[in-house]
Amino acid sequence: MYLNYFGLRDNPFSIAPNPDYLYMSPRHKEALAHLTFGLRESGGFVMLTGEVGTGKTTVSRKLLQQLPDNTQVAMILNPTLSALELLATVCDELGIQYDADKASLKYFTDCILGHLADNHTAGINTVLMVDEAQHLMPEVLEQLRLLTNLETNREKLLKVVLIGQPELQQLLKRNELRQLAQRITARYHLLPLTSPEVSAYIAHRLSVAGGDISIFSKGTLRAVHQITGGIPRVINLLCDRALTLSFTKQHAVVKKPIFLAAAEQILGDDIVSQRLQGQRKAWYAMTFIIAIAVGFAVGRAYV
Numbered sequence: 001m002y003l004n005y006f007g008l009r010d011n012p013f014s015i016a017p018n019p020d021y022l023y024m025s026p027r028h029k030e031a032l033a034h035l036t037f038g039l040r041e042s043g044g045f046v047m048l049t050g051e052v053g054t055g056k057t058t059v060s061r062k063l064l065q066q067l068p069d070n071t072q073v074a075m076i077l078n079p080t081l082s083a084l085e086l087l088a089t090v091c092d093e094l095g096i097q098y099d100a101d102k103a104s105l106k107y108f109t110d111c112i113l114g115h116l117a118d119n120h121t122a123g124i125n126t127v128l129m130v131d132e133a134q135h136l137m138p139e140v141l142e143q144l145r146l147l148t149n150l151e152t153n154r155e156k157l158l159k160v161v162l163i164g165q166p167e168l169q170q171l172l173k174r175n176e177l178r179q180l181a182q183r184i185t186a187r188y189h190l191l192p193l194t195s196p197e198v199s200a201y202i203a204h205r206l207s208v209a210g211g212d213i214s215i216f217s218k219g220t221l222r223a224v225h226q227i228t229g230g231i232p233r234v235i236n237l238l239c240d241r242a243l244t245l246s247f248t249k250q251h252a253v254v255k256k257p258i259f260l261a262a263a264e265q266i267l268g269d270d271i272v273s274q275r276l277q278g279q280r281k282a283w284y285a286m287t288f289i290i291a292i293a294v295g296f297a298v299g300r301a302y303v
Contacts, residue, residue: 001244001247002243002244002246002247005247006211006215006243006247007210007211008206008209008210008211009209009210010208010209010210011209011240012205012206012208012209012211012239013205013235013236013237013239013240013243014236014240015233015236015237017057017058017061019061020208021204021205021208021209022058022061022062023058023200023201023204023205023232024058024062025055025193025197025200025201026197027190027191027193027197028055028058028059028062028190030188031048031059031188031190032059032062032063032066034046034048034186034187034188035048035059035063035161035186035188036063036066037185037186038184038185038186038187039063039067039127039159039161039186041185041186044145044148044156044158044159044160044183044185045148045159045160045161045162045180045183045184045185046159046160046161046162046184046185046186046187047133047161047162047163047164047168047172047184047186047187047188048060048161048162048163048164048187048188048190049163049164049165049166049168049169049187049188049189049190050165050166050189050190050191051165051166051190051192051231052165052231052233053231053232053233053234054190054191054192054231054232055190055232056131056163056164056190057131057163058232059190060129060131060161060163063161064129067125067127068125070123070124070125071124071125071126071127072094072119072124072125072126072127073093073127073128073129074090074093074094074126074127074128074129075093075129075131076089076090076093076128076129076130076131077131077132078132079130079131079132079133079135079136079140080135081140082137082140083105083137083139083140083143084103084104084105084108086140086143086144087105087108087109087112087143088103088108090108090112090128090147091108091111091112093128094112094115094126096111096112096115098111105143109143109146109147112147113147113150116147116150116157116158117150117157119157120152120157125159126157126158126159127158127159127160127161128144128147128158128159128160128161129160129161129163130144130160130161130162130163130164131163131164132163132164132165133162133163133164133168134164134165134166134167134168134171135164136171138171138174138176138177141171141172141177141180142176142177142180144160144180145179145180145183147160148160148183166189169189172184191230192229192230192231193225193230193231193232193235194225194230195222195225195230197230198221198224198225198228198230198235199213199221199225201232201235202216202221202224202235202239205236214253215243215253215254216239216253216254216259217253217254217255217256219255219256220242220254220255220256220258220259223256223259223260223263224238224239224259226275226276227259227260227263227267227272227275227276229275234267237266238259238262238263238266238267239254239259241262241263241265241266242254242258242259242261242262242263244262245258245261245262246258260272
């Protein structure tokens with residue numbers, strides 16, 4: 001609706017995972033480096049956690065792009081499975097033929113371990129990536145650990161990437177999963193974007209779409225970080241709505257009141273009000289601390 005009005009070739013804030021709009025902030029690059037390092041180590045597991053919408057999928061897709069060509073990847077996108085169902089899904093993902101009538105934990109495990117050994121002989125690395133891993137049951141996680149038992153003198157024949165929300169960290173603290181937790185060679189918790197990173201994120205997406213950051217006022221950019229908390233998915237939703245509202249009102253620039261109106265439509269009045277009040281309290285506290293520090297310094301000058 002607003003593309004021609006703002007001189008854009010494409011929707012810069014679509015929530016579809018378009019790789020053309022991929023923005024790797026310093027935090028995302030650091031997360032990618034941790035995972036890449038972990039997969040090169042001898043251990044069986046690496047883990048990426050973060051709140052909803054912080055960009056875990058972005059990092060995982062970039063990780064897949066950087067894996068060597070001699071890598072076979074199995075993706076588990078729906079982890080709410082029993083141990084038996086998980087092993088069957090791994091077989092499906094790796095293209096392993098099996099007889100459904102013989103389905104059992106031992107049968108599927110033997111099939112997978114045989115495939116891992118064949119891949120290793122052929123010089124092929126095998127990686128299993130599990131998204132939304134916080135939903136895995138402890139017994140399923142334990143089954144994954146058992147799959148990583150097959151190893152050479154130098155490395156595991158199966159590397160597992162666990163991607164999930166912060167609850168995954170708590171899950172792995174359970175006593176019965178301590179052996180698995182000890183096998184995690186790299187872990188990274190992805191935090192939201194900082195205020196400068198939010199501006200850089202918006203500028204990048206607008207640039208790819210043929211626009212520039214001047215479409216948003218400086219006050220609006222500060223408000224984006226304040227209201228969204230630096231969560232990329234929320235930034236996309238609110239900026240898209242703000243551009244739509246600015247178009248309907250025929251404003252050439254997205255101003256702060258328009259953005260706040262868009263935020264209220266998406267998040268609700270109470271959420272927006274709460275976050276604005278939180279920012280004011282932080283500002284008052286900082287001002288108070290600065291005033292005390294200045295007063296103390298002036299007082300010492302007269303001593």
